[in-house]
Amino acid sequence: MTHPADRPISVPAYPQWPELSAEEGAALKERIKSLLAEQEAVLVAHYYTDGELQALAEETGGCVADSLEMARFGAESRAKTLVVCGVRFMGETAKILNPEKRVLMPDLKSTCSLDEGCPPSEFAAFCDAHPDHTVVVYTNTSAAVKARADWVVTSSIALPIVEHLAARGEKILWAPDKHLGRYVQEKTGAEMLLWDGACVVHEGFKAHALERLRALHPDAAVLVHPESPEGVIAQADVVGSTTQLIKAVVELPHPEFIVATDTGIFWKMRQLAPNKVLLPAPAAGEGATCESCAHCPWMAMNALHNLEQVLLIGDQEIQIEPEIGARARIPIQRMLDFARERGIGHRSSD
Structure with missing residues (x-):
């Protein structure tokens, strides 16, 4: 794993919008x-x-x-x-x-903490140091970082794409989310170098606090986004993208769900499964005043x-500068073509 230079990521305060009647x-x-x-x-x-x-x-x-x-x-x-x-x-x-x-x-x-934590110049140097690796970047990156990639992936398609590349014997250079990268590496067995980045929302989920919440709700299924830390993922009944977690709430028989991703997802989950009880996975540290602060301030x-x-x-x-846009389109289109050929991600198959 590479460790980019230490840089503080300025996380904004939650905006205060005027209340409307x-x-x-x-x-x-x-x-x-x-x-x-x-x-x-x-x-x-x-x-x-x-x-x-x-x-x-x-x-x-x-x-x-x-x-x-x-x-x-x-x-x-x-x-x-x-x-x-x-x-x-x-x-x-x-x-x-x-x-x-x-x-x-x-x-x-x-913006996004993953994007902010992967500056294009430092990422380019990382790529230059490992020219024998196929560059796969998570979509949570800037256009300039995508322009340097061979493939762009989302959380819903990362596993099949990396499986495809590993089957061809390719070594992967992955950026920027280390938790998603580790999860993909574990599931596929691919040889991967990981950039050291993380989402400020998902990295905040606490494994020990999740254990306590599970003890209080033993019949609840645990749904986890793979950007979460390893100790949280280890407790999951379902690990998946936002779409996959929504599908789980609709299709699984459990009356309760503990959800380890941004709480904005609860609107769609409640729309599709109004009778299910949704519990946010604990993201607060010891002594914090909130049960869960799991909502992206940039969203x-x-x-x-x-x-x-x-x-x-x-x-x-x-x-976007036209040259960067043209280069970045190639790995994005490669992902979309891969998804279309395999029927991945379309609403009819999600």
Whole structure:
């Protein structure tokens, strides 16, 4: 495993949005719907964003999905403008796949600790030091890092792609999430060098606290995203992407679920399985004042308030240098082609 230079990652405070009455909220949504229609725009929202944004995306013919389906939807949409509610790498991916379209985000500062922890120059040096390795990067990376990769993967497709590469005898250079990388390495037996990065949300889950919660809810199934630490993954009944965890809540017979991923996912889980009890996996340290703080502060930068503003002003537009975008498109398209050929990730098969 490589250890990038120590760098503090500045985690923002959770934004405080003005409270809206039911009437104000309804009026705001209607204004946004009108703006989307006027601009031939479509809303693409991640499962970790606020439930109101997810609902609005569905009501207006947009998409609520994990990052693989978001990428596919954006590439297939006929809309002239894509409004991506998520974090910046998701907007960049939409622009890479659709350079001719306008791609807006409510706030371009909504980045990601994995992206921040993998600077392109340091990553390029890592790649240069291991030229005999196939470079596989998680989608939670910048366009410049993707441009250096042979493959881009999401959590829902990482295992089959790495299995495919390992079967061909290829050695893997993996970035940036060390927990997901370790999990993939363990499951596939691939020879892998791992970048030392982590998600601030998923790394916060505590194995010892999860053990205590499981003891209180012995009939609950434990659902874990593979960006979580090894001790948390070891206790899981299901390890998977956001889409796979949602599917588990719907299909498994358990009345209760302990969920170790961003709590934004609970909106979709409750929509599809309203009778199931959902418990957030403990993410608080000893002496903390919250049971679980498992919500990405960058995802929380997406709200109805700034969604309306970006449609009115258009100032939060993703721009990518054409050369970098063209290079980054190759490994992303390679992933999408792999998924299509094997029927991975489509909603009908998830």
